[in-house]
Amino acid sequence: MALPIDPTQLDEDDVGVKRTTLEMDHEAAVEHVRETFLDADFGIPVEFSPSELLNEKIDADRDPYYVLGACNPAIADRALDATDDRMGGLFPCNVVVWEEEPGTQTVYHVSIMRIARLVGLAPDDEVMADIVADTGALADEAFEAL
Secondary structure (H helix, E strand, O other): OOOOOOHHHOOOOOOOOEEEEEOOOHHHHHHHHHHHHHHOOOEEEEEEOHHHHHHHHHOOOOOOEEEEEEEOHHHHHHHHHHOOOHHHHHOOEEEEEEEEEOOEEEEEEOOHHHHHHHOOOOOOOHHHHHHHHHHHHHHHHHHHHO
């Protein structure tokens, strides 16, 4: 099956990539990211460690890797309305913290709102453009505070 878009033609801005490095241990980084996103008006309704799960289930020997599912309820409600409820298939917005090496953590996020527009899950209209801008501003605030 051919993809409806050519991923090689996309750059990080197209999908709203945000990335930073924290010089701290993994558990401290996860806590710092959690608190920073809470301060930026996100909730964290979902958290899990894929590395712990994979290491336990299939002896994957993965370095620490943690996912924080961040959500701003007011914007999530607007996005559901703008997409006839389809946007929920991508909820929540994930912020990932992985250990590059002991004492060095990468924090990574992509904009599910931008991705939804690219793949046709969300409309390419002014309502969705405002939602993308609002979520981008909140994510920018959080990453600047990290």
